[in-house]
Amino acid sequence: MPTFRLDLGYDGSAFRGYARQQSVRTVQGELESALNRVLGHPVETSCAGRTDAGVHARGQVAAFTDDADIDPARLARSLNGLVGPEIVVTAVSVVDAGFDARFSAAWRAYRYQVLNAPSPDPLRRHVTWHVSDPLDLDAMNRAAAGFVGEHDFASFCRRAEARSTVRRVLEASWVRADDLAVFSVRATAFCHQMVRSLVGFCVDAGRGRVSPDTVSAVLAAGDRSAARPIAPPHGLILWEVGY
Amino acid sequence: MPTFRLDLGYDGSAFRGYARQQSVRTVQGELESALNRVLGHPVETSCAGRTDAGVHARGQVAAFTDDADIDPARLARSLNGLVGPEIVVTAVSVVDAGFDARFSAAWRAYRYQVLNAPSPDPLRRHVTWHVSDPLDLDAMNRAAAGFVGEHDFASFCRRAEARSTVRRVLEASWVRADDLAVFSVRATAFCHQMVRSLVGFCVDAGRGRVSPDTVSAVLAAGDRSAARPIAPPHGLILWEVGY
Numbered sequence: 457m458p459t460f461r462l463d464l465g466y467d468g469s470a471f472r473g474y475a476r477q478q479s480v481r482t483v484q485g486e487l488e489s490a491l492n493r494v495l496g497h498p499v500e501t502s503c504a505g506r507t508d509a510g511v512h513a514r515g516q517v518a519a520f521t522d523d524a525d526i527d528p529a530r531l532a533r534s535l536n537g538l539v540g541p542e543i544v545v546t547a548v549s550v551v552d553a554g555f556d557a558r559f560s561a562a563w564r565a566y567r568y569q570v571l572n573a574p575s576p577d578p579l580r581r582h583v584t585w586h587v588s589d590p591l592d593l594d595a596m597n598r599a600a601a602g603f604v605g606e607h608d609f610a611s612f613c614r615r616a617e618a619r620s621t622v623r624r625v626l627e628a629s630w631v632r633a634d635d636l637a638v639f640s641v642r643a644t645a646f647c648h649q650m651v652r653s654l655v656g657f658c659v660d661a662g663r664g665r666v667s668p669d670t671v672s673a674v675l676a677a678g679d680r681s682a683a684r685p686i687a688p689p690h691g692l693i694l695w696e697v698g699y
Numbered sequence: 700m701p702t703f704r705l706d707l708g709y710d711g712s713a714f715r716g717y718a719r720q721q722s723v724r725t726v727q728g729e730l731e732s733a734l735n736r737v738l739g740h741p742v743e744t745s746c747a748g749r750t751d752a753g754v755h756a757r758g759q760v761a762a763f764t765d766d767a768d769i770d771p772a773r774l775a776r777s778l779n780g781l782v783g784p785e786i787v788v789t790a791v792s793v794v795d796a797g798f799d800a801r802f803s804a805a806w807r808a809y810r811y812q813v814l815n816a817p818s819p820d821p822l823r824r825h826v827t828w829h830v831s832d833p834l835d836l837d838a839m840n841r842a843a844a845g846f847v848g849e850h851d852f853a854s855f856c857r858r859a860e861a862r863s864t865v866r867r868v869l870e871a872s873w874v875r876a877d878d879l880a881v882f883s884v885r886a887t888a889f890c891h892q893m894v895r896s897l898v899g900f901c902v903d904a905g906r907g908r909v910s911p912d913t914v915s916a917v918l919a920a921g922d923r924s925a926a927r928p929i930a931p932p933h934g935l936i937l938w939e940v941g942y
Contacts, residue, residue, distance in 0.1 A: 467821040546818040575789040578710040
């Protein structure tokens with residue numbers, strides 16, 4: 457049976473998160489309902505990163521295994537006719553048996569966009585977090601550098617998880633582009649609300665409310681209360697997944 | 700009596716255009732209703748450019764004259780508490796008597812954003828026109844160069860206007876930024892749907908459907924039917940107004 461890989465983007469504002477839930481609109485729910493209509497029977501999909509309500513994606517990956525004899529390009533067109541314009545399937549391909557969108561992923565990359573300007577921007581209100589205070593990007597980059605490497609990120613995870621909260625962050629940095637401050641972070645995996653929690657810490661460092669040099673102490677505390685408020689979901693974009 | 704200048708931006712998707720109309724949501728309607736609440740009596744505003752439904756603004760200017768004794772910064776805060784998040788008042792200032800947002804304007808600048816990529820982008824669907832065909836930016840810039848100067852733009856105006864359709868275009872050019880093709884155009888004034896009509900022509904030139912060298916013939920025809928389909932409203936942003 458062929459395994460199909462779907463690459464997709466979506467506007468998270470339109471959904472109550474990625475993961476299917478009864479009686480609310482979710483990305484997985486819309487996608488599987490469209491697959492059901494196209495294939496004529498239900499399928500279950502895996503995905504690379506279950507984003508929270510309001511979080512967007514440019515490079516989400518979903519996959520399913522099915523005996524459907526359907527051309528990938530035609531499947532993409534049929535799905536786009538059903539799921540648009542809030543979701544777009546940018547590619548469909550047939551991949552090796554055993555490919556799993558979640559467990560085969562080697563890394564995930566996210567971006568977080570802060571609009572650092574005196575006034576909010578109505579045109580970018582769904583894709584940026586507006587912070588009017590001046591931000592010290594050097595301080596934010598010192599904080600970000602402290603995340604890189606393998607650490608126990610319990611202090612930056614929303615839930616106390618039964619499983620390990622040790623993660624390996626491969627890259628983390630801020631760049632300024634006009635009135636945007638953009639955080640790019642890549643890790644083998646993330647725990648729940650970790651990116652938004654890292655961003656909350658960095659922005660507090662950029663505002664001078666916390667020293668960026670406290671990152672290692674916060675990591676060592678292993679306790680959510682040692683961290684800072686988390687950033688809102690709508691500035692976050694699941695950018696790319698590596699396999 | 701002081702004259703107040705309001706600088707504002709808005710998400711045109713949320714409105715049926717700028718100009719006040721009975722029983723539909725418009726930018727002017729929301730703004731004047733907020734002014735009424737703050738000042739305690741109705742005022743009438745002028746504006747630099749009455750944008751159509753779906754068209755956005757970053758640098759719209761409105762103005763009114765009133766004997767209100769109110770601090771401009773406080774007026775901005777009060778208005779933003781009422782009109783956000785679809786509209787933002789970025790500045791309020793007291794200007795010379797006789798200032799009129801429309802008639803005092805020396806020029807208007809617009810931007811039009813084309814997403815030139817194989818797939819649409821759910822996150823930018825309200826602020827770009829998605830064109831998947833490859834676009835020849837050189838051809839588009841040759842067409843744009845033909846608009847510059849003083850011409851009768853009747854061929855690029857939606858309505859047959861009783862008044863003159865002669866306008867002076869000061870600048871017109873396309874630049875590529877990643878997957879965006881952005882048109883910047885500045886003129887003393889524009890006639891109705893002129894920018895979208897210029898963009899429609901340029902994109903047809905970029906697709907190879909019309910030669911950019913026909914611009915002068917189309918201008919000379921003085922007839923709407925000589926032009927090309929107009930571009931959709933949601934890629935258009937009123938960018939800046941000069942006084």
